[in-house]
Amino acid sequence: MTEDDIYAEFRNAEALLEGHFKLSSGRHSAIYLQCARVLMNTDRAGRLARALVQKIPRELRAEIRAVVSPAMGGVIIGQEVARSLDRDAMFLERPEGTFELRRGFRLTEGQKVLVVEDVVTTGLSSKEAMEAVRKAGGEVVALAALVDRTGGEASFDVPFYPLLELNFPTYAEDELPEELAALPVEKPGSRKA
Template sequence: MTEEEILAEFRAADALLEGHFLLSSGRHSAHFLQCARLLMNPERASKIAIAIAQKIPRELRSEIRAVVSPAMGGLIIGHEMGRALGVDAMFVERPDGVFGLRRGFSLEPGTKVLMMEDVVTTGLSGREAISAIHEAGGEVIAAGAVVDRSGGTVELGIPFFPLIELNFPTYAPDELPPELAKSEAVKPGSRK
C-alpha cells in the first residue's frame, strides 16, 4: 500500500481527527489517528495487517512464533497480524499500571515474538510491552505498527516495521502553540 492509499483508508474510516488531543505519551497534538475506527472493519483490518506483514523481511517473518500487543490499542491489529502470520496472538495489559500477560496467556521460554502496536509516538508503551514479554520468557525479535508518528526517530532496540511514518508535530504541555493552548485537550487514547 502506498502512503496515499493508507491515508485514504484513514479518511474513509473517519479515523484521521483534527483538534487538540492529549496523546498517551503525555504530549499534545492537533492530529489524532484513531486506529480503532480504521480497524473496525474486518476486511480493512486484514488488508492493513497483510501490508505490514509484507514489510517484514521473509527470513525474520519465518521466525515469528507469536504476536503480542499492548492493550488496548494494539488488540485488533495484533490479532490480525497473528492471522496474517499464521501464529497465535495475545496481549499484555496493565490493570495495576505495569504490563503483564494475564488471562491464561503464556509464552514458552525463547518464543520469538513480534510486538505489534497501532500507533507509536515516543515508543514508551512499546518498550514497556517488550519488557513484559521478556519477563514472560519471550524473545522480541521485531516490532510493527500501523503508524509511526515519530517520523522514524523512535528507538525500540529491535527492528521496527511501521506501515506508514508520519510526523505530525507533538508538543510538551509547556510548549503548546497558541491555537492549541486556547482549547481543551481531548484524550481519545487508551492510557489513563
C-alpha cells in the same frame, strides 16, 4: 499498499482527526489518527495487517512463532497480524501498572515473538511491552506498528517496522502554540493522561 492507500483507509474510516488532542504520551497535537476507528471494519483491518506484515522481511516472518500486543490499542491489529502470519495472538494488560500476560497466555522459553502496536509515539509503552515479553520467556525479534509518530526520536533494540510514519508536530503542555491552546482538548486514546 501505498502510503496514499493507507491514508485513504484512515480518511474513509473518518479516523484522521483534526483539533487539539492530548496523546497518551502526555504531549499535544493538532492531528490524531484514531486507529480503533480504522480497525473497526474487519476487512480494512485485515488489509492493513497484511500490508504491515509485508513490511517485515520474509526470513524474519518465518521465525515468528507468536504475536503479542499491548491492550487496549494493539489488540485488534495484533490479532489481524497474527491471522496474516497464521500464528497465535496474545495481549498484555496492566492490572497493577506494569504489562503482563494474563488470561492463561504464556510463552515458551525462547519463543520468537513479534510485538505489534497500533501507534508508537514515544516508544516507552513499546519498550515496556517488549520487556514483559522477555520476562515471560519470549524472545522479541521485531516491533511492528500501524503508525510511527516518533519522528525518529525513539530507538529500539530490535528492528521496527511501521506501516505509516507521521511527523506531525507534538507539544509539551507549556509550549502549545496559541491557535492550539485556544481549542478545547480532547483525549481520544485509551489511557488517561
